[in-house]
Amino acid sequence: xxxxxxxxxxxxxxxxxxxxxxxxxxxxxxxxxxxxxxxxxxxxxxxxxxxxxxxxxxxxxxxxxxxxxxxxxxxxxxxxxxxxxxxxxxxxxxxxxxxxxxxxxxxxxxxxxx
Amino acid sequence: xxxxxxxxxxxxxxxxxxxxxxxxxxxxxxxxxxxxxxxxxxxxxxxxxxxxxxxxxxxxxxxxxxxxxxxxxxxxxxxxxxxxxxxxxxxxxxxxxxxxxxxxxxxxxxxxxxxxx
Numbered sequence: 001x002x003x004x005x006x007x008x009x010x011x012x013x014x015x016x017x018x019x020x021x022x023x024x025x026x027x028x029x030x031x032x033x034x035x036x037x038x039x040x041x042x043x044x045x046x047x048x049x050x051x052x053x054x055x056x057x058x059x060x061x062x063x064x065x066x067x068x069x070x071x072x073x074x075x076x077x078x079x080x081x082x083x084x085x086x087x088x089x090x091x092x093x094x095x096x097x098x099x100x101x102x103x104x105x106x107x108x109x110x111x112x113x114x
Numbered sequence: 115x116x117x118x119x120x121x122x123x124x125x126x127x128x129x130x131x132x133x134x135x136x137x138x139x140x141x142x143x144x145x146x147x148x149x150x151x152x153x154x155x156x157x158x159x160x161x162x163x164x165x166x167x168x169x170x171x172x173x174x175x176x177x178x179x180x181x182x183x184x185x186x187x188x189x190x191x192x193x194x195x196x197x198x199x200x201x202x203x204x205x206x207x208x209x210x211x212x213x214x215x216x217x218x219x220x221x222x223x224x225x226x227x228x229x230x231x
Binding site for chain 2: 009036041043044046049051092094098099100101105106
C-alpha cells in the first residue's frame with residue numbers, strides 16, 4: 001500500500017536556525033506533493049505544492065521544498081526560522097491512480113525557541 | 115467569506131455512546147471530505163462527498179460510522195456506538211474543484227476532537 005513517511009516527529013530549533021523536514025513516499029507512478037501547516041488553534045493550510053516542472057518549489061512565508069524523484073522525497077526547507085513558524089507540518093501526497101484523496105504523513109511538530 | 119466550520123470543537127463521551135460531528139463547508143463547495151487523525155498518527159481519509167452523493171467511502175473504518183450530507187450542504191458524521199479507538203481529531207475539508215487533491219485547493223476546518231473514555 002502507498003504510504004507517506006515523515007521522519008521527524010518533533011523538532012526544536014532556535015530562531016534563525018535552518019530547517020529541513022523530511023518526507024518520503026512509496027509509489028513509482030505520478031504524484032502530486034504538498035506541505036500543509038497547522039498553527040496552534042488554527043486549521044490546516046497549504047504551504048506549497050508540486051505538480052510538475054521545476055522540482056524546487058517555493059511557498060508562502062519563505063518555505064521551499066525540493067522534489068527528488070529518485071529518492072521519492074519532498075523535503076521542506078526554510079533557511080532561517082522564526083518563532084511564528086511554531087506549528088505542526090504535514091506532508092501530503094496524491095497518487096495518479098486515485099485523485100479523490102490525500103495520503104498524509106504523521107506530521108512534524110516544530111517548536112521554535114525565541 | 116466564512117471558512118469550513120466544524121462542531122463541536124471537542125466532545126468527550128463514554129464508550130458505547132453516540133456522537134454526531136457536523137461540518138459546514140464553504141458555500142458553493144460541492145466537494146466535502148472527512149479525514150481523521152488518531153493518536154498523533156497520520157491524517158487518514160474517510161470519505162468524499164460530491165454534493166449529496168458518496169464518491170468514495172473507502173476510508174470508513176467500519177459500520178459504526180455513518181456519514182450523511184442531505185441536500186448537499188452540511189455533513190454529519192455519526193459514530194454509534196463509540197469505541198476507545200475512535201478517539202482522535204476529525205477533520206472536514208471542502209473544495210469547489212473535484213480535483214482539489216491535485217490543485218491543493220482544499221480548505222480544512224479546525225477539526226473536531228473526540229475523546230472516548
